[in-house]
Amino acid sequence: MSPKHIVFKKISKDKSVGVYMGKRDFVDHVDSVDPVDGVLLIDPEQLKGKKAYVTLSCTFRYGGDDMDVLGIAFRREIYISIRQIYPPLQDKEQGILTKVQDKLLRKLGVNAYPFFFEFPDNLPCSVGLQPAPKDVGKHCAVEFEVKAFCAESQDAKVRKRSSVRLMIRKVQYAPENLGPAPCVETTRDFLMSDKPLHMEASLQKQTYYHGEPIKVRVKISNDSNKNVRNIIISVEQIASVVLYSNDSYMKAVATEDSGDSVDSGAKLDKVYTLLPLLANNRERLGIALDGKLKHEDTNLASSSIIKEGVLKEVLGILVSYRIVVKLIVGGIMGSSEVGVELPFQLMHPKPDTVKESELEDEVVFEEFKRTNLKGMAEDEDEGNVSTGEH
Known part of the structure; x- marks a missing residue:
């Protein structure tokens, strides 16, 4: 029927x-x-x-x-x-x-x-x-x-x-024609170290649906004389209020503080899973949400897709997401950070x-x-x- x-x-x-x-x-x-x-x-x-x-x-x-x-x-x-x-x-x-x-x-x-x-x-x-x-x-x-x-x-x-x-x-x-899966790498040289630290981070696809776990693959080759003390992976939401000002709100809506370490001369190849949900962010000011109707619940705001040629200033609030992978690197002279960003889309399926x-x-x-x-x-x-x- x-x-x-x-x-x-x-x-x-x-x-x-x-x-x-x-x-x-x-x-x-x-x-x-x-x-x-x-x-x-x-x-x-x-x-x-x-x-x-x-x-x-x-x-x-x-x-x-x-x-x-x-x-x-x-x-x-x-x-x-x-x-x-x-x-x-x-x-x-x-x-x-x-x-x-x-x-x-x-x-x-x-x-x-x-x-x-x-x-x-x-x-x-x-x-x-x-x-x-x-x-x-x-x-x-x-x-x-x-x-x-x-x-x-x-x-x-x-x-x-x-x-x-x-x-x-x-x-x-979410668009039917999905873009390439994000992948980024970086190499960091340190003072007093003959060889560098290399990191690569990648996602399985460009667009994820609300409520879908996001798997982040992190590969590290630590040929430097520094130790990686911790690896922190987070999903950041950026909401830009472009109509009356240029205010921008950046909020981590999911974080994995792994505690993983990579000693000097060692390697790591590991997949981390993050799940950005409104349920875990209900008390936080400034989180962008999709529009709400009647008594229905809503969710984290979907990524904004902008038509080419349209002025951003009239679009009110623009939303984007990125994965941030941050390495806390320690040495005798203190600690420093090495990080990369992976932009992706968070949307509803059609x-x-x-x-x-x-x-x-x-x-x-x-x-x-x-x-x-x-x-x-x-x-x-x-x-x-x-x-x-x-």
Whole structure:
């Protein structure tokens, strides 16, 4: 039997508008991005002659909504697109519908209208920095949101109870064409030593999946007169906040302090295994995480793959990973370090997709709720908010 298709829905508190979407994750394939599509359900009696709109926005947030430093609020709308959905600007029959939209329109009836957005190719992916345990309600993140509302015009004030907001994610998956396995070597000469120390480090492949152990092969030929006292291998995550500054956070998310030694004149050839997991880094400030939805858990942020020609400054937060192999070398005159770095990618595999032609006529509706952040107030039933506020 073909798998049923889950459709996520969210209805405004006054029942005037409701949004139905077939997915919450939209894939950035580097050369193209999945379009955002869904269906807007309106209640003509509740609209009372007003128009209905849907917006797609990308926002960079830093700190709480009320945070203001030197008169500057660290909140920037990177992108916003607004569509008038009702009254429709074109006949519903003229538009090209996805399979899910077609099923929803038939199921929801005459008051349902499709909407469609194309992502620009220069937007960042959903990513955020983990706040410290005491920083309740504060976070640094790139967020995407679909918002539906009714108003006299798109620039008019909007009652919160007449609007609905849905968090979505823009994600990247591991590329199908994988690059060569990283390998690096170094030779170090020491004072008062006729021969050098040589080290080679290598990985089995360039791209690893979240939750997959990483095996690092280390080969050492110690022809020097120094002793290698210890070998430390770590996985480092580098998160560069490039939008408002050039802040860079480097965190070791997995470390193997082996205690292995290589005496003068000896050799070593050994494989070390590391497993970078969010579960081991939950209390650490500044760890970059993939965007989070609803009450689902997330993981360490995936590596950023940048389309050639796109300015990095607009990409919010860029994430990369590297293996660092460090030798602690000791001698009579004290100790020194010899190290190498192996860049690699940490990503999700591309999931198996269900072809639209295989979808059953029956769809399963699931409430679409935004994650409630600790210390963040719920939207009030009353009050007004402009369309530019989220």
